Amino acid sequence: MKINRKRKNEKDVEELEQSKKNLKIDHNKGIHKKKVTDKSKTNNDKQNPQKKNDKDSKQPSKNIDIPKTGNSKSHQIKSNNESFKKNSKKNTADSNLIEFRKELPIWQERNNLVQELKENDTIIIMGEMGSGKSTQTPQFLVEAGLITLKKGIIAISQPRRVAAISLASRVSHEFGTKLGQKVGYSVRFDDKTSHSTLMKYLTDGMLLRELLSDPLLLKYSTVILDEAHERTMRTDILFAMVKKAQETRKNSINQKGKKYEHLKIIIMSATLDAAKQFPVTINYSSEPQSDYLDAALTTTMQIHMDQPKGDILVFLPGQEDIEILEKLINDYGTSLPPDKLKVITCLLFAALPTEQQTKVFNLAPPGTRKIILATNIAETSITIRGVRYVVDTGKCKIRKFNAKIGMESLSIENVSKNSADQRLGRAGREAPGICYRLFTEDEYNKMEKDTEPEIKRCNLSSVILLLKALEIDDVLGFDYMDAPSRTLLKKALEHLYILKALNNQGKITELGKKMAEFPLEPSYARVLIASQELSCTREAIEIVSLLSVDSIFFSPQDQREHASDAKKKFMSPFGDLITFLNVLRSYETQKGNSEWCYQNFINRRNMKHVIDVRKQLIQLCTRMGIPTNSSCGNEYEIVLKCMLCGFFRNSAILQPTNNYRTVFSNQSVNIHPSSTLFNKKLEAVMYTELVLTSKPYMKHVSAIQSNWLYDTAPNIQE
DNA sequence: GAGCACTGC
Numbered sequence: 104m105k106i107n108r109k110r111k112n113e114k115d116v117e118e119l120e121q122s123k124k125n126l127k128i129d130h131n132k133g134i135h136k137k138k139v140t141d142k143s144k145t146n147n148d149k150q151n152p153q154k155k156n157d158k159d160s161k162q163p164s165k166n167i168d169i170p171k172t173g174n175s176k177s178h179q180i181k182s183n184n185e186s187f188k189k190n191s192k193k194n195t196a197d198s199n200l201i202e203f204r205k206e207l208p209i210w211q212e213r214n215n216l217v218q219e220l221k222e223n224d225t226i227i228i229m230g231e232m233g234s235g236k237s238t239q240t241p242q243f244l245v246e247a248g249l250i251t252l253k254k255g256i257i258a259i260s261q262p263r264r265v266a267a268i269s270l271a272s273r274v275s276h277e278f279g280t281k282l283g284q285k286v287g288y289s290v291r292f293d294d295k296t297s298h299s300t301l302m303k304y305l306t307d308g309m310l311l312r313e314l315l316s317d318p319l320l321l322k323y324s325t326v327i328l329d330e331a332h333e334r335t336m337r338t339d340i341l342f343a344m345v346k347k348a349q350e351t352r353k354n355s356i357n358q359k360g361k362k363y364e365h366l367k368i369i370i371m372s373a374t375l376d377a378a379k380q381f382p383v384t385i386n387y388s389s390e391p392q393s394d395y396l397d398a399a400l401t402t403t404m405q406i407h408m409d410q411p412k413g414d415i416l417v418f419l420p421g422q423e424d425i426e427i428l429e430k431l432i433n434d435y436g437t438s439l440p441p442d443k444l445k446v447i448t449c450l451l452f453a454a455l456p457t458e459q460q461t462k463v464f465n466l467a468p469p470g471t472r473k474i475i476l477a478t479n480i481a482e483t484s485i486t487i488r489g490v491r492y493v494v495d496t497g498k499c500k501i502r503k504f505n506a507k508i509g510m511e512s513l514s515i516e517n518v519s520k521n522s523a524d525q526r527l528g529r530a531g532r533e534a535p536g537i538c539y540r541l542f543t544e545d546e547y548n549k550m551e552k553d554t555e556p557e558i559k560r561c562n563l564s565s566v567i568l569l570l571k572a573l574e575i576d577d578v579l580g581f582d583y584m585d586a587p588s589r590t591l592l593k594k595a596l597e598h599l600y601i602l603k604a605l606n607n608q609g610k611i612t613e614l615g616k617k618m619a620e621f622p623l624e625p626s627y628a629r630v631l632i633a634s635q636e637l638s639c640t641r642e643a644i645e646i647v648s649l650l651s652v653d654s655i656f657f658s659p660q661d662q663r664e665h666a667s668d669a670k671k672k673f674m675s676p677f678g679d680l681i682t683f684l685n686v687l688r689s690y691e692t693q694k695g696n697s698e699w700c701y702q703n704f705i706n707r708r709n710m711k712h713v714i715d716v717r718k719q720l721i722q723l724c725t726r727m728g729i730p731t732n733s734s735c736g737n738e739y740e741i742v743l744k745c746m747l748c749g750f751f752r753n754s755a756i757l758q759p760t761n762n763y764r765t766v767f768s769n770q771s772v773n774i775h776p777s778s779t780l781f782n783k784k785l786e787a788v789m790y791t792e793l794v795l796t797s798k799p800y801m802k803h804v805s806a807i808q809s810n811w812l813y814d815t816a817p818n819i820q821e
Numbered sequence: 822g823a824g825c826a827c828t829g830c
Contacts, residue, residue, distance in 0.1 A: 263828065291830055308830040337829065422825055454825060478826055500826040513826070557828095565830095622830035653825070719830090776823040796824070 200277050204242075207235030216240065217247040220325070224349060225368045232373055237261075237329050238274050240369065241302040244325060245278075245285075250301050255324030255364055260307045262330050262338060264290040271295070271304040278302075291622070292715050307337040308622075311344075315572060315619065319348045325367040332372040334556040334584075336566055342370070343582045344573065383493075383531040387544040395496040396424055398541045400431050406492050406539070407439075407446060407472060413491025413536070414473040416481060418526050420498040420515045422452050425476045432474060444472045451477035451485065454653060456708065463487055479518075482525050486532070493530040497523060497542040501554075504562045505795070506594035508770060509752070511562065512795040519554045523547065556585050563587060563595035564625050568604055571611040572619035601752065602629050621723060623647065626749035626791075631724060633748035639735035640724060642684065642742040648717040649683040650791060650803065652709040666704040674779045677739045678788070678805035680746065682779050684739075687713065743805050746789065747815045753790045755801065756809055763788065763801070766812065775800040787812070 261267040275286035287296035289305040352363035392398040436446040449463040467473035530536030604615030618628035634643035658666035675681035693699040700707040735741035755763040787809040790801035
């Protein structure tokens with residue numbers, strides 16, 4: 104195993120700069136990194152260190168043996184570490200757990216890793232999925248005595264809450280303690296930590312929240328940022344903030360005139376798990392496909408006719424395509440020759456109710472072949488066994504924010520090379536597989552290497568408010584891993600200014616500080632604060648909670664009309680927001696009865712989330728001195744005026760030509776057909792979201808009066 | 822008369 108030793112601590116800043124480049128440019132190259140590989144590879148590397156990079160940049164389809172078990176180093180490590188021995192004695196029944204841990208590729212790096220962290224403040228660990236880096240690293244450090252309640256505990260941040268929870272359960276089991284004691288987790292609505300917690304798995308959003316009250320993260324001696332390669336907006340910001348905390352702790356003294364403990368940072372990033380895979384043959388399209396859906400149908404049925412058993416996974420950009428293809432395949436399936444396997448289709452996308460999602464894990468019954476139609480949820484988040492064939496359209500939906508017109512859109516675009524390779528890998532998890540790419544090799548070569556990071560294409564209002572709350576005044580000159588465009592930044596600053604979260608110097612106001620406390624987009628936070636004066640906090644909290652889910656309704660494809668009839672019962676002439684409020688009232692009268700939900704096409708899972716959010720917001724408001732029992736009753740004009748305090752920019756006036764134009768940017772806009780006010784002609788409307796699909800559509804529309812705008816629009820007229 | 826990639830506080 105080749106490890107490039109790092110220089111000492113004083114070079115940290117440079118190291119981090121370098122690491123940023125590593126993360127940004129190439130996961131497989133660069134000097135300052137530690138790579139966790141399987142053993143077969145390790146031995147190879149020892150003999151042929153020069154060949155290492157060549158190997159890593161190979162096509163994932165290359166045939167590489169799965170690592171064999173057995174570890175010559177384990178004896179030495181075991182005898183070297185007394186604390187580990189003690190721990191293992193406590194749980195003789197779980198001795199095979201220790202054996203399991205020893206089999207993990209990262210085990211042999213145990214001593215090196217501890218040593219590296221003693222000598223350096225920042226290290227980067229790169230490893231394949233399943234190398235054990237997320238579960239073992241914290242345990243190694245605790246066992247080596249680097250993490251104690253006195254020195255500070257360790258935080259391991261994760262982009263997804265399920266990952267935080269399941270990692271914590273796994274590790275607490277391995278560590279032989281009850282979940283919530285030595286090992287715990289902290290995610291929204293659920294905290295399983297205690298005063299004795301040493302290893303704390305938490306979502307990146309949670310760690311960002313902690314920064315607000317503890318900017319130097321003094322609770323922690325070490326912070327691990329896991330899955331840093333995913334480049335979510337939150338990990339990007341965390342990376343910079345944690346680094347800043349590290350520098351401050353190194354260069355300043357605390358109130359007692361003492362030096363702070365150094366903050367250790369570990370960045371973890373996954374490489375494609377090619378080394379653990381069976382070979383996958385790639386079949387490219389011989390020519391570009393004009394209709395990916397048609398190509399997907401033809402290819403899938405061709406595989407079914409020609410290839411031996413094994414399930415087929417088809418990657419499509421969205422729900423609509425998935426539902427169309429499902430129908431086409433099932434139609435086709437009825438005309439198959441009787442001697443052929445039957446086909447069964449499984450759908451997989453995030454909006455699908457959980458019970459239906461779990462159906463994909465059922466094995467195909469004898470005599471059938473399972474065809475899974477999925478979005479990129481199956482690329483990383485969910486792994487399905489039994490897949491031997493992957494059909495990749497090479498497309499995905501990407502959310503983009505157009506700062507100039509303040510509009511979001513979801514557009515279908517080509518995936519990155521990395522995504523395509525990840526999709527391909529799904530065919531080779533249990534046996535050799537085949538991947539059919541519905542694009543040419545030339546098209547593949549022209550794809551971007553990685554998906555553009557979120558921070559370069561999304562609405563930045565809440566991120567900028569957070570930075571301002573963290574006393575970062577110069578957000579344009581901030582140390583971003585990838586800097587967003589000036590247009591995006593300026594749009595966010597402007598938005599925060601007109602919400603009065605920032606003053607005309609760009610400094611955060613008292614109001615802005617309060618807004619940053621809420622786990623909400625700034626506009627929604629503004630609404631809650633305004634509700635105090637207007638005495639409608641109860642309704643404001645409820646509406647904001649209702650808007651925190653995608654949809655409180657569900658409409659299965661085959662029952663669309665019934666669903667829209669059911670919706671009519673809740674309809675209010677004030678529009679969608681009050682309609683949502685009516686749904687919540689009825690839901691509570693019915694005590695969340697599942698039969699009632701089903702009959703009224705109410706999404707029960709999402710309603711439960713609404714109730715959770717409401718509870719959290721009530722607690723937060725109470726803590727901030729906003730009375731939460733004030734109510735406007737049925738005088739809905741009041742709560743709509745209150746909503747306008749956050750959304751006055753989102754207003755449109757009916758023109759003599761019978762279409763709507765936005766008040767502040769004079770764009771032509773339309774009421775979305777899903778709105779209860781669709782086809783209604785109203786003097787003025789307010790919406791919470793503007794989306795560009797076939798037309799610019801306003802979503803969540805309410806009826807307002809244009810003279811309300813003069814009362815609520817603040818900084819704009821000043 | 823339209824549509825909903827995926828996460829998170």
